[in-house]
Amino acid sequence: MISLLTRVQLCGFKEENMERIYLDHASSMPVDPRVFEFAKSYLIKDYANPSSLYSIGLEIKNAIEESRKKIAEFINAENEKSIIFTGSATESNNLALRGTALRNIRDGKEVLASAIDHISVINPMKELQKNGFTFNVAPVDPYGIINLEILESLLTKNTTVTSLMYANNEIGTIEPIKEVSKIVHEKGRYLHVDATAAAGRLPIDVQEDGIDLLTLSSNDLYGPRGAAALYIKPGVKVQSVLLGGGQERGLRSGSENVFAIVGMGEAARIAQKEMKNESERLKKIRDELIKEILKIEDTYLTGHPTKRLPHHASFRFSYIEGESILLNMDMYNIQIATGSACSHKTLEPSHVLLAIGLKHEEAHGSMVMTLGRSNKREQVPVIVKGVKETVQRLRQLSPLT
Amino acid sequence: MNPKNVGVIENPDGYGKVGNPVCGDLMEIYIKVKDDIITDIKFKTFGCGSAIATSSMVTELAKGQHVDDAIKITRNDVADELDGLPPQKMHCSNLAADALHEAIKDYKKKKK
Incomplete structure (x- = not known):
């Protein structure tokens, strides 16, 4: 100052x-005061670990499950079990890409992203090259819209994961997700969409859009930092990238950031309404x-x-x-x-x-x-x-x- | 951000240009010299905040100096006068000093 x-x-x-x-x-947002009011007790009063079996632990576990429901409704997911809480959009992207590519390695060793994807998508994709994967990049037009013909020509049955942003944070361009989904499901396998910039600005419907994996960030919805989510369509196989106590169906070990998770759900509920x-x-x-x-x-x-x-x-x-x-x-x-x-x-x-x-x-x-x-x-x-x-x-x- | 000595000098006694807009930095320094003393100095810069600050500082340091002293001004002198620069921005101070050196060399060449 x-x-x-x-x-x-x-x-x-x-x-x-x-x-x-x-x-x-796009870089940082304030926490909605209503969200803070809603979730603050989990910082100072309801501090027990949700994995603990005594009653206060179970109550906190329920608060996390309520938040999961709100997130599922926010993106019209099939059910709340399809939502995994993580610590950041970067972590959700890493889990979606590395976790899915490595879990399905027997089905193919090719991954694809657009040239304008976020660095937290590009870098895990590059890292997969060390595991023997081929990383293809689909170019975009001067407006930043993905080239569908080249995308189609790059996809093979070995392309287990294709990643694209719902909308780009630097140039604001909204991608044709439905059309991309159609092509990916005809020629490749799973579609991951990073909706960090778009969620809360545009309505997102994972079933209607044909999305297999979707990244959401809490702060971009006026929720607290330190929480994010990954939607995993029922039936899509993913392995964890963090090993530990097996929280979040074994996909994201580590004690839950209850305040941020509860806040994220409330932020999503408000965003959906407003x-x-x-x-x-x-x-x-x-x-x-x-x-x-x-x-x-x-x-x-x-x-x-x-x-x-x-x-x-x-x-x-x-x-x-x-x-x-x-x-x-x-x-x-x-x-x-x-x-x-x-x-x-x-x-x-x-x-x-x-x-x-x-x-x-x-x-x-x-x-x-x-x-x-x-x-x-x-x-x-x-x-x-x-x-x-x-x-x-x-x-x-x-x-x- | 309040840079000093911005501009160009018509018919300068020395002119130096370094950098490249492709890399994000381009600097020009113009000097007026009388009896080997730099009497006036102006710059133009395309670049980041550090590039503008170092250009401004190098012109302040060189003004009124004998050309043989001014040519000894180094990137470290510039950065020190600015109370340090982040490591990745040190090349900006390098460019500013280089542009000054080029302008002085140009002056000496013309004098011969």
Whole structure:
């Protein structure tokens, strides 16, 4: 906070004008106060281990099962037994990919993901190569939509696991899951869908969409961090990746994070009820932001213009660099994200932006805004002003203009 | 973020350009020199926050210096003046010092 204030003072801005405008909900979300109220007793009062057989242990076990039911309803799963709680979306993705590929190794040693899948999908897939698997990558078009013909040509009967995001977190594009499911089930075997970015924004129905494995994250539903879920369609065989006491049907050993799990179920219940109205509200604000920001010269939308998450706006600006955009926007107390190399530990630009065909220098100038409950329509002019001034300032600095 | 010495100098006595926008960093430094003293210095940078900060700092360090002293400014001097940089950002300070060195070399070449 001190460094922020120093930076603010350096720029001559007045502190009192600086309401925080948080536009990075894809990165972290607040816990809904209703969720916190609902689950807080499991932190301080009902702290027994759900595996214990005394009555308080059984009561807590029941609270977990209630949460499981809510998650199953949220995605229209066949039954609540198909929901496994894990500690994070990364863990759910690892369990879905490694757990399924290794369990079904006798049926084939090929796995497939799209070029824009999350790093927690790509890295477990790469790791499977050490177990002798072939890892195929299906390309996407300039909007980020998976190429169905190439997908079909890459699938064989040995492809036991195919993974695709429901919608992409960096460019907001929504994938044609139903069509992909049809192709995967004709030519390959199981379809895993990472719905971390989409859940809570779009209605998800695993039976209607034809999904075998689905990753959900608690925090992305306004639930506490430290809980996530993996839906496993009845009949799909998966083995554990964590070995231990055999919790969660032996698929996820480790004492349950009861507070986060109970919170996640309640967050999903609220999301199911409020999602439609909230998504419509955010879409209006988002559309206005896109309209205004695209008026800036040499500015382009990344991702699909209509098949995109309702809370998501992403851009690239020519001649400037994303980390500078992020830091400059922070001086307006507006928090955004970027796919620039400088913001990553690897110093490589976002693989998603490269996959949609951007050149390296184009990918460096990206900005991602993801809206949430705290955002209001009145903030639009403030955000637009911040972006305009930031872009203008950095372009004055840039040798490329 | 309040960089100093941003801009270009028309008819500079020395000009240095390093980096590549593909890698995410490009820097240009312009110097005006009188009796081997750097009297004015300006920069333009395409790059991250560290790249902008190091460009600004290197111009501040070099301003008013004899060219033979300014050419001895190293990446570590720049990073030290900024109270350190994260390890993965050290190449940014390298670039800023390199751009200055290029500008001074250009000046010396022109003088001959």
